[in-house]
Amino acid sequence: MKPAILVTGATGNIGYYVVKELSAKNERVRVALRNVNKDKEVFSQYEVDMVRFDFLDPSTYDQALDGVKKVFLIRPPQLANPKKDMKHFIDKLSEKGIEEIVFVSLMGVENNPVVPHRKIEDMIVASGIEYTFLRPGFFMQNLNTTHRDDIALRNELFMPVGKAKTSFIDTRDIAAVATVCLTEPGHLGGKYTLTGAESIDYHEVATILSKTLGREIEYKNPGVLEFRKTIIKRGIKKEYANVMTMLYVLTRLGTAEKTTDDVEKILKRKPITFEQYAKDFQEEWK
Incomplete structure (x- = not known):
């Protein structure tokens, strides 16, 4: 077998x-x-x-x-x-x-x-x-899971990132890369940094979601302490809220901006764009 x-x-x-x-x-x-x-x-x-x-x-x-x-x-x-x-x-x-x-x-x-x-x-x-x-890097799908209610119910992006950019990656691309690594030779010992093809800031994310959903999505950009306090109030467990806050503080410092071509090299195609992701998952925010 x-x-x-x-x-x-x-x-x-x-x-x-x-x-x-x-x-x-x-x-x-x-x-x-x-x-x-x-x-x-x-x-x-x-x-x-x-x-x-x-x-x-x-x-x-x-x-x-x-x-x-x-x-x-x-x-x-x-x-x-x-x-x-x-x-x-x-x-x-x-x-x-x-x-x-x-x-x-x-x-x-x-x-x-x-x-x-x-x-x-x-x-x-x-x-x-x-x-x-x-x-x-940062999953696009975090926006239709962790942040779904912010977008669907409040028409907002609520994260303390300032003007920093993020090289969002679609989890479908991560899975496709994993499948290649599990089934094709040449990847043992590989250490691949997986990102989208471009970095965008949350103002751009809000613009793309607004266009896709046909309603205005606003990027709120709260302060760090306000962010933590608010997400706990909205039901996020304190331990997870601490992790989220730390990750967004690091993002604010520019750690999520880097892009690589590892996805394209392995899959022989461009990574899924944020626009395509928003279109594919738009029903999640309705």
């Missing part, structure tokens, strides 16, 4: 598209789910194996990895301590003889040793397993 590829984070806005892309290439896909009964309908259109899996429950590891040779790895946002929460799983991957890990990391992680993504990269390198690190 053909070896399987295990996809973690499969219900998220990258993992789902990885499952879709791998299925289109007739790969044998195993989808790791915390609750199979709850999420199985999401993947009903694909011929995939579904298995219960939880990073915090080592008893789920063996069944998830039986017959698997490659792993698409995403860190669940709530797992903030990689040594405690994820090292056991990486050790198991080494024990099982996994041939490759494609891990979704973070843009700029090579210069930031304190973030969880960097610690996971270091653990993977230390494990001796072949790897490919994908280091994406």
